[in-house]
Amino acid sequence: MRACSDGVPLYPVYALLFADTGLSTAQVSSLFVIWSVVAFAAEVPSGALADAWSRKRLYALGELLTAAGFLLWILWPSYPGFALGFVLWGLGGSLSSGSLEALLYDELAATGNEAGYARIAGRANTLSILAMLAATLVAGPAWQAGGYALVGASSIAVKLLGGVLALRLPERRAAGGDEDSYWALLRAGVQESVTHRRVGLAVLVAALVPGFTALDEYLPLLSRDKGASTAVVPLLFAATALAMAVGSALASRRFPLPAALTIAAGLVAAGAFLPHWTGMLVIAAAFGLLEYSIVRSETRLQDLITGPARSTVLSVAGFGGEVFAVVLYAAFAVDLPLAVLFALCAVPLLVTAAIARR
Secondary structure, three states, X not given: OHHHHOOOOOOOOHHHHHHHOOOOHHHHHHHHHHHHHHHHHHHHHHHHHHHHOOHHHHHHHHHHHHHHHHHHHHHOXXXXXXXXXXXXXXXXXXXXXXXXXXXXXXXXXXXXXXXXXXXXXXXXXXHHHHHHHHHXXXXXXXXXXXXXXXXXXXXXXXXXXXXXXXXXXXXXXXXXXXXXXXXXXXXXXXXXXXXXXXXXXXXXXXXXXXXXXXXXXXXXXXXXXXXXXXXXXXXXXXXXXXXXXXXXXXXXXXXXXXXXXXXXXXXXXXXXXXXXXXHHHHHHHHHHHHHHHHHHHXXXXXXXXXXXXXXXXXXXXXXXXXXXXXXXXXXXXXXXXXXXXXXXXXXXXXXXXXXXXX
16 A cells, blocks of 8 residues: 555545545545455455566556546545545555565566665665655645645646556566466465465565554544644654655664564554654654565565565565554544554554564
8 A cells, every 4th residue: 555655745635635525533444444455355366467467567557546546536525436536546556566576576586686675675665755755745735725636636647657657667577388377376376375384474574564554544633633734744744754764765774673663663652642743753753663664574575485476475465464454444443532543553563573573
């Protein structure tokens, strides 16, 4: 999901669009559940399709579907319109998920440079987050100048441009055979994910850590609860994006993953209970550690994959992340203050840190 938000001005304010349309927090959470259910239903099948067909073309198709979802939100600002838009975004995100990461690793492996994956992926992710930061800074003035329509139109343009640029990437494709058929690759990827113990544990960690980024859907609402105005919310979101960029840029460093997750858990709890909007800066630091952990856990998984269905294995991890995101969204539908719900998320973060130690 996080990949779908890169450089999109609509991202830091769309939860406010839902609220301003009259949706309750429970309805907003139900939209997030729809988004994740669609995404995880299509996650693994789309990964096998990327292995069997073309990773860059599948990514481009995903960007197109996401743009169509945003268009629906602007043209039909109601619960059904938002829900259908999330269906398209969920499909688009699943098509994009893992495609470029697998493409990058295989291109590096073809030249014997796979050891540089964490450094290159971290830098690429940093640039992606900085694009999101720029879009976040633009979101406030764009909203003031043209409302949600202008913010949505610019977001659609960004997704379409991303799809066009993806088609220009190099891609080596081996000659196909029976072992490269869709069903054979789907079976091989799932089998490697569940039957190889080390790969299975790496898949679990690589699923849980990105799953926590589902919390960013509630950052604008939590910011508002802490007293921030609509114009200030994008700036606080920008601080989170900046922290994520720093965490991603440091991904080639060898800071222990369990320690990073443990510290992130403490920061989430502390920031949630700070009554002023400055508590959002503490949560931003936690997101920086989460971003570092995402790249490190994904790199570990990439290094352990030995079969031909790399995108499929990565999609299995993506599937797990979406399932976990649905659990979080369902938890946030509980009638408790947002600050309390955020603080409670420190518990599963600590559990993930314990799993990572294994």
